[in-house]
Amino acid sequence: MSAKLAIVVPCYNEEEVFPTTVARLLALLDGLQARGAVTPDSFLLFVDDGSRDRTWALIEEHTARDRRVHGLKLSRNCGHQNALLAGLALADADALVSIDADLQDDPEVITAMVAKFHEGCEVVYGVRNSRASDSAFKRVTARGYYRTMQLFGVEIVYDHADFRLLSKRVVAHLQEYAEVNMFLRAVIPLLGFRSDIVYYERAPRFAGISKYPLRKMLAFAMTGVTSFSVAPLRFITLLGFLTFMFSFVMVFWVLYGKLMHGNVIPGWASSVIPIYFLGGAQLLSIGVLGEYVAKIYLESKRRPRYIVEKQV
Incomplete structure (x- = not known):
């Protein structure tokens, strides 16, 4: 049984890769349609996340050429996650696949994802087979990132980014x-929902530059930790308690030294002990308050994501 498929592609300054990306994804849709896996009205949705180059102009050109190409332009750069959310929210399809515009995540794996969807899976994760193509620094930091997230109690699929299939219900x-x-x-x-994994080899970027330098990767990691774990705040509480x-x-x-040996330096105890005591009490108090502030922080913001x- 065929399903209507939407492939959502966030774009930020992807002028160099866009023509190749469109061609490869349209060819993929042709193949899926020929096998009867997807319906003829399946489509691509490119989300322009405030690009400063000709990305949006190229999107408009291709929407005029092929009815299966759609475009969504955000008013400013809202970030990869928000661009992806915008595309998922506005794409009306039975199954939705998200993939980055550089196609380092193998688009051919989408065929296996669709097959899993027809088998009853509502979430299909694309997971890398290895990190052989990464630099040594990238491999170390990536492994450290996933282990840190798991240490803080964040449920996350190892070596999975944002290449996945979701059902309409999900x-x-x-x-x-x-x-x-x-x-x-x-x-x-x-x-929740029934899920599965498909594995693939990640290819090198064929054009353009990465939109995730070290600074953005660190910020992204911090967002993940602070959005899903209060472990750092609890660490502060523990630190305050231990200091206290x-x-x-x-x-x-000090009392033992004074009473038993009388060798305490004059003025030392009266200066140092209050510093330790007040410092520990303050850290303990900040940690406890932080537990409540974290809950309020996570629930109080209601700004639009995009x-x-x-x-088009």
């Missing part, structure tokens, strides 16, 4: 998550 439930700082890699596993207890030990140590300027 996307509908995804819209119920109202937090502004969305981190899809951790939200999707929270949704250490100050008590210092009090007994604003759609134009749709």
